[in-house]
Amino acid sequence: MAEAVKSEQQQTAAQHFEKSRLLLVGVGGMGLNAVDTLQQNSSAFADIVAIDCDQDVLGSCQAPRRVLIGSRLTQGHSTGGDSSLGRRAANGDFPQLRELFTKTDLVVLLVGLGGGLGSGAAPVIANTARDEGALVITVATLPFAFEGGDRMKLAEEVIPTLRESGHGLVLMPNEDISEVSESGVSLSDALQQGAQELSKGFQLLWTLLGQRNLINLDFISLKNMLEHTNGACRLVYVEASGPNKAKLLVKRLEDHPALKSAEVLKDSSAFLLGVLGSQDMTLIDVSTVAGAVEQRTSDQAFRVVGAGIDPAGGSRMRALLLIGAAGEKGTEVKVAPSRELVERKPLKPVRPAVTKPAGRKQTAQEELDLPSVVSKGRFKNVEPTIVQGEDLDLPTFVRRGMKLSR
Amino acid sequence: MASEPVVALEIGTARVRALVGEEREDGYLMITGVGECAARGVRKGEITDFDNALACVDTALKAAEKQSQVSIQEVYVALSGSHIQGSISRGTTPLIPADSEITQADIDTVLESARAVSLPPERMVMHSIHQQFFVDDQEGVINPEGMVGAKLSVSMLILHGVRNRILNVLKVAKSAGVEVAESAFGGLSSALAVLTPEQKESGCVVIDLGAGTTDFVVYANRCIAIAGSLGVGGDHITNDLAMVLKIPSRAAEKLKMDLGVCSPEEPVPEKPVTIQPVSGFAGRTVRLHDVNAIIHARLEETLQLILAELERHKLQDVMGAGVILTGGGAHLKNASAFTAAIMNMPCSIGRPRNVSGIATATEGPEYANTVGMLRYGLRNGVRDVRPSGFRDILGKLFGR
Structure with missing residues (x-):
């Protein structure tokens, strides 16, 4: 009898899972590592997808579904830390990405900031998933201090865009991960530990979202919560x-x-x-x-x-x-939320980089409503200029997921 | 005594321009007539409304005729549009018997074989410009005649475009009652107008920022390495501003002209920008920050596309003279500093060289295209030769 009830429960749960789908998406090197770890820990509670532009790295990933993007741009190699290449790679394979997210309710995007593909492609992917109607939570790790200022700078630059592309952004400084692990723990174990915490956390969230609870938790409340941050x-x-x-x-x-x-x-x-x-x-x-x-x-x-x-x-x-x-949506995110990190590695105020000047950073300002359906204005009735899958007639500003300040 | 007057016509996205000019004895170009008309019926360098475009061409030609006191019979037409692409073709011929001296006939044969490219049926070759000869494995041979080898090759830049779009532009000119003496890719004519021999020698990229298209021509290793056209231009900046800020096009155009892009060296000042009311629009205040971000994003993207093209051909390190920015877009505030920063090479504004006469046409980078077309027409010279399409004269003209 108890068995029957249990199997019935499982069945309804299964039906629910079918209806609402959780997709864990790993983007870039760090994201793929996380996905690999998740794959080992999560007992098939989610669909897992790995996205990269590096054929070899992608090939060694364990994820059941692997998507190679930007092959025309990088010929199957890495971006070499060039985030604009990462962005173009994602934009170029936009239709392929969109297909991934149809009929998905919750997308958890796992990405390591500071690299080329992660930093460049993640905002585009988050945006795509969001446009397809999924709730998007991006989990981003920040570079270790020893990875150098350039990577931290790039990570900093991409945070505002990334935050606006999805519904929620969870920042996990890698330094925190090393904090979790005791000294003498190997790097791979430390990273593994971080990924495990992440995996278990989302598994828990997903279980709660997917079943009837004593105190209920659903998508709407999750969304509301994210809107209050x-x-x-x-x-x-x-x-x-x-x-x-x-x-x-x-x-x-x-x-x-x-x-x-x-x-x-x-x-x-x-x-x-x-x-x-x-x-x-x-x-x-x-x-x-x-x-x-x-x-x-x-x-x-x-x-x-x-x-x-x-x-x-x-x-x-x-x-x-x-x-x-805390703070209005769109206020500056503290890149280094943990006190320890701030003490150890004070972030120098960076001069606006030439290629990404202050105009790109949308900080300390509230977002305006952006035209959800962007009009092409005067280019409405002419043949579109398509380059690498991007319709260049649409404002670059919009395609890059930038927002107006107020 | 000056040469016979020649007429150049550019059916641009923003403006239709006709220039009448003659060459003085000292080699200077003397502009005697300018005719201009704000263009309608042209988008991204291509004809979208025949009648409107025709009316504009007519107006421009009449104005040029009036000013120059010349009755215009035939014109040299500059062409642009994103359909114009460059490919590199290589032709090879064995030298028989081996190690024999290369003759002019061999050179003709190899040029012919490089020129014979197979294109999709809707495309036509606009220019075939030879780049360099190879004798066996020796690169960079300029004149192989008299050299000895087993095999002779040549690389050639083939510029091709969609036949109907080219013919449509020419048809507008013909319908305005003039003959088309010859037509050429606008990027090449701009380069012809603005470049100094030193710049060609050191390697450079000419970027013609037009309203509808951005044409580029790259000189490297003493030849035209690559060239092409992007279907993105100043109009896109205006449209981006209008769409994102939700303001009328005219206000957006003014915003673009007034503000340009902020200097890459300094932080963007936090200040409001007032947009004056026009009929049907109550006026608004926007942030300089936002205006700059929109223009910046578009301009950066456009330049990055050209940079990617340079990198694809591994040419970014041989641009000794850097970027020569020309076309109407070169008027954008801080355009050259911005370009230099993005492309990571020196950048200067390209204005028509060795020109005198009517001041506007001699000063502005927006006239590079038509002035270049005049030069092209003048050097092409022989008036009674009936044009039969595009000829391989540009190699001599634009090349070394």
Whole structure:
């Protein structure tokens, strides 16, 4: 009897999954690494796609679906750190990308900023997915300090665009990952650990979104939460088991490197807390965790809490915390949200690069509504100028996903 | 004594221009008549409304006739449009017997074989310009006559375009009651007007920023390496501004002319820009920041496309004289500093050289195209030869 109920549950869940699809998309070298790790950890809870312009790198990726873009531009090689090449690669294979996102509800874009393809193509891909009606959360890792100022600069430059291209942007400084891992842990393990946290976090979110819960969480509330942030989020995932798992969970949250400084939570304008537990999880367990988080956030913060049972999760109790940075949408995102990072590597104010002057950066300003359907104006009735798949008659400004300030 | 007057005609996207000029004894070009008319019926260098375009050509020709006191019989027509593309063709002929001395006949044979390219049926060859000869494996031979080898090759730049679009432009001119003496790619004629021999020698790229198209011609290794036309121009900047800022075209055009692009060296000042009301538009204030971002994005993209073309042919490092910016778009504020920064090479504004007479035509980069066409016509010279299409005269004219 219990078996029958369970299988029925699974069936409805399966139907739901069919209806609403989660797509994990890895873009560029770092994104592909993340996707590979996810592939090992996620028990087929999502469709996974890898996108790159480097044939060899893409070939070695484990993702079931791999999309090569920009082959005409790079002849199957990497962009060599040229983000404009990355952008053009994505723009050039726009139809192929669009096809990926039809009938998808949630797209999680995994990308490492600082490289050519990730920095250039990710905004285009996010935009494409968004236009196809999916909720787009971009998870971006920032370069390690030792990767050099140029990569950090490029990452900084692309953040505003990236934030505006999707619905939410989760920034994960690689420095944070090294923070998580203890000293003496190998680099690949450290990166693996970061990807695992990410994977588990999104798996939890997806489970909550895809089932009926004790305290329900759905797409609309996720979207609302993201709208109450300036577009940039931090993601924290913790789990605990044992007799005092709720208290242990709170302790782990407190100890999480991303939450080390109390301001991160206090200053947040919105947060989403998802809790997933076993059948024996009590209301007190949930309220212990939720209470601890609420205590540390401001009263004005927009909050979304969801809690549910995951029979497949064993006796663990797991929590995901998405913390939205405060401020109007479009305000400057702190590139280095963790205090440690700021101390270790103060970011010099960069002179506007010649090829990407201040005009490109849309900071500290609110966005205006952009023509959703862009008119071609005087080029309406003439043969379009198509170069590498891009219709050059449309304003470059619009094609690059730039926004007006107010 | 000056030469017989020659007439050049450019049916541009923004303006139709007719110039009458003659060559003085000292080699200077004397402009005796200018006729201009704001163009209608032309988009991106191609005819979209025959009657409107014809009316404009008629007006321009009449004005030029009136000023120069010349009755215009035939014109040299400059052509542009994104359909115009360049390809490099290579012809080879074995020398029989091997190691025999190369004769003019061998050269003719190899040129003929390089010229014989197979194009899609809708396309026609506009120019075939020889670049360099190869004797066996020796590159960069300028004149192989008398040399010894087993095989002679030549590389040739073939500029080709869509037949009907070219013929449509010529038909407009013919319908205005003049004969078309010859026509040439506008990018080449602009280069002819503005370049100094030193610039050609050191290698450079001429970018003619027109309203509807951006033509480019690259001189490298003492020949025209590549050339072509992009279907993007100043009109796109205006249209981008109008579309994104939601302002009338005319206001956008004024904004573009007044502000141009901000200097790449300095940060963009934070300041409001007032757009004056026009009929049907109440006026507005926008941010300089936004205006600059829109123009910047378009201009950068256009230049990057040309840069990509240079890089594709590995020519970016041999542009000793850098970029020569010409055409109406060269008037854009800070255009040359901006171009220099994007292309990472020196940039100067190309104005017609060695020209006298009517001041407007002698000063402005927007006249490079027509002035170049005049030069072309004058050097082409022989008036009684009936034109039978495009001829391989440009190699001598534009090349070394």
